Amino acid sequence: MSVFKAVEATFSNAAIISSITSTIFIILLGFFLRRHGTFGENFGKVLTNVSLTVAIPALAFNSFMQPMDSTAFHQGMGVLVWGIIIYVLLIFVTPFLYQRYVKDEREVLAILTTFGSTTFFGIPIVGAVYGAKGVMYSSIFNIGYRIFLYSYAYIKMSGLKMAAKNVKKMFLNPIVIATFLGLFMWLGQHLVPQVTVPAVVNGVQGTAMVHVAFYRIDQTALWLFKPLTYLANIASPLAWLAIGATLGSISIKEAAADKTPWYYAFNKVIIVPLLNLIILYLLNLTGILSLSYVAVATIVVMMATPTAAVVSAYAISFDRKALLSSNASLISTIAAVVMMPIWIAIMEVINGLGIFH
Incomplete structure (x- = not known):
């Protein structure tokens, strides 16, 4: 397929x-x-908390x-390996972008560039565009991200040794628990007792029979899977509303006056x-x-996300260029909103060219 036809196919794809x-x-x-006062000052934070503690874990x-x-x-394991390698690579490469x-x-700036908002900003978009398989790959990819976010990033931003509270955050985070639980269940489904049940397709039970692990609740316990699906479905709109509310509560003019956040956002x-x-x-x-x-499109979308909220929190907590970090977070969020559709379109064109299978 030619580039022109791939572009045409992308922009004629209604989905x-x-x-x-x-x-x-x-x-x-x-x-x-937020600008008109319908959302209060802290409403964006409330939406964020609901999304991070309930909706995204369900997703x-x-x-x-x-x-x-x-x-x-093999795809899942490849994503896991790359998810670790890329953060090691970025830790060494990103400082060279800011030598001046x-x-x-x-x-x-190097840490802000390395760690993006892959969970809150990335996963909802991946889910909307690439479906359940994309979310699965993004969840696996985020394992390496969380390892380095709560260890390396914390140590560098705080100037301290690894704190026990960060280890606790790493493993008791609802999203981490949901990811590892889901991953282990997915990997072990052929090793546990199997049951034969009517197949459920798109939430509707049919007449054909299917053999699945007893804990495949999408097939064996629709009464449990369905409420989780409702919660998962609100992850994207909640996250997007919260992003908009956050942008609406900050002075864009003041942040835009500094050239450094723009250079950072470009990177x-x-x-x-x-x-x-x-x-x-x-x-x-x-x-x-x-x-x-x-898998590749999921990784590109995850890496095109703005500043991670956790890193911004580190900057504020440890007084490490807090104003610069806040401005960088705002400008990179605006840049990500603009660039995300472009990256999705680029990946669709690449898909049309058959570069990845």
């Missing part, structure tokens, strides 16, 4: 276009509701309620995902690591 417009429109809705867990074959297993800055600024939402895409293409070309289109 892709509607996913992009849904993201933009709901973020804008959150922005205007992550449900994404693992699907069959596992050798292809899915003094040491303290360079360290903070965060363009250079970092582009680096991932190029390396994954080369690894695929050489056969070293062959990931599917959905």
